[in-house]
Amino acid sequence: MNFKALLILALILCTSACGHLKNQSTSSDDLATDQLPKSGASATEDIAGTAPDAPLIPTLKPDVESDIKVDDINIPATPVEPADLDVISRIRNGFSFPELNTTDVNKHEKWASSHHTYLKNLFAKAEPFLFFIVEEIERRKLPMELALLPAVESAFDPGAVSRSRAAGLWQFVPNTGRGFGLRQDWWYDGRHDPYSSTFAALDYLEQLHKMFDGDWFIALAAYNAGPGTLRREIRKAKRKGLKTDYVSLKLRTETRRYIPKLVALKHIIQYPEKYNVTLPKIANKPYFEVIELPGQIDLVEFAKQSNVDRQLLRHLNRGFKRWATAPEGPHRLLIPLNADRSVDYARLAVKNTRQVNYRNHKIKNGDTLSGIARIYGVSVAGLRSANQLSNNRIRAGRNLMIPIRGSSAPSTHLAKNSKVTHRVSAGDTLWSISRQYKVKLDQLMNWNGLRSGDVLSLNQMLTVFLK
Template identity: 40%
Template structure:
């Protein structure tokens, strides 16, 4: 999805409205096919290329269907209510592969891949606690509103509406104006659009053909369990997600996968105060929650303000926000006094138990084993992804991706980044470099170590993320890549 958008009124769709009861045909896949309505061109080369790829990769299709299974019935219900072609239910395959935690190098997030600006335009809140772009319930309605607005702009043409969803309305309008100036047709197939967009619409049309004839592509479409049909359950106020899992009798990971918009260990203080739960768990959850006093939905700690304490520091220490501390403790500003007592909401479990929170997902990605040598870079003032990529000789997108970020995301001073670099090789192919761990001794300096091991100071800095303006500390361990045949007696 593109950042270039044109503001206009859009049809309102309530993100919290319950899904409608299933139509007379309860088979999801029959309902999906019955609603296909997009004009297609199976003879187009781009559509055929996608179909050939899908035929060669049935495992991919089946993995995507397995990921889509929890979300697809709800999404199809909303599509039927909105009266749009049911192929739109397959659009998250094109956008995210039905991965609710998908995040692109262009800062697009969630099943429907909203970028920040377009998400805000369609009412998707984004803050420390919550990202509405990943809240697939809210984002589904936002995507339908966006697509319907595009369809009106392009005189009812769904293919142009889809192209605008990917490239931005402005880019499609410019392409149309270029063709009009040359007396050429202005339909999707005639426009000169960005390469990604020219593949985007044909891919969706290819998926329509795949789901029309699944057996021809090795796709297995499983029947869906009615007890797994999803419901929205109101929580009334902020709720610890570990407690929610306990009350619902579900694994905590399931809570996160059904509610991926929640960034932290609890639902947001300001809402949305609701959870998506399987039908089979929703009734028991409601009953258990009704018997729980509201003040017990989140665990509280009483903190005595000490010397040097600040609201910012306490928010970081207790994994919450300054705004929430101010609200709970009725503080008008950031000032707190030594000896005062503050009430602070805290997670009931260790933070690493909330394994699909934003912080834990990033940590897992940073710790994933990859080819090469891992280094940890601590962000300094003035650092950017572009400069760091050049310094470590890695791709900008690679570097951002290793850290669950996009190249245009802002880096914070003190933030830790995982960097995977290839182990260096010698210029002479007959020389084998060996990785050596060297413990710094009293009196060592970068210049002395570089002379001892016959490497450059810049290599030492790169291999160990060092700053030559800072002194080495005795006992510090450095990684070096050296020709060990020349290091006899070097220690």
């Protein structure tokens, strides 16, 4: 090949290489653009599931708790990375109870493993709380079997209530709940709060474990039947020279079946292939984040402004019994992490949600909605809206939520007044009663929700405010 041909060949190769490099550079730029994170929705956009007019919980009459079915709540799963150890594997690796093989255990193993829908639903309900529970059990160095206890107690439903008035994930009865710091009032029930009740339940279980000399089966039986019951049965067995282990003690049927249910579930998780069961993968990540609140807030308004499904928000924060957080706290909310930018939206919503102050008013004989509104300096319409009332009828013994702006006390002017109840007797008229108490006729009518021309009834109760 002559020199001229070599020169032409070199030029061709050089041009080809340069074109290849140029195309490669363009592809890299395109790839970088594709991998840029997409910006989230604007905070002013309408967010699916937070329709402005939709209430956070079903419409309630005063003093009636909502009853949200867990099956109706869309609990989105958190994706599991292939390299992650899932939560169920963590539970399996932390088992440390002694073996228990009884007829009851075998019966529950057979039932649970043959009802795949039961297991599927159980773990779906457990997912929002399981990582949090596992973390706390691990921190305390307790057996991982305890993470499965809510499955036996409540099927992981924080709204569950039993016939014996036990409530929440861990099924505390009222007195035991109060004994472990779970406040129960008109606004809030800590037994239904999955966050507070988990700490309380593990405190109680640790106490029982120590009380019964480190025997977890006896401690769990005491959790179900009460420590007093177990102590009595142990004393009876000792007097008769009998064994005092869990299997040997004479216990009521419910308690005898209680621990086998837990152990059966443990065995299925431990050896799923033996029972022909496929267990779900639950991400080894927090499901929710705790965000602090500045004080009492309106949950309906918060739901409208945050990118959080209102039913899921209610489910995670089941301790709040009304559509506002409790005046005395806890001043926090559990916000799911699996929704796109949900925590960012929630923090923004906390800043934008008007802080409120609600007072609880117990209705007495003779009270009227207009009279109560006047005491607290609020409108009748505001009272009806706050309590979801369709009319002005109220009933003695019930409670009303009073929306207060700035102070939780009645208005200063009316707080100085003395409230009396007047029973209508023969010959009474609105005019004569107003003269008797030296109040204006229109005030008397307003306090009692009366209109011009209304006829008084014998023994009717009227409210009068005296200076």
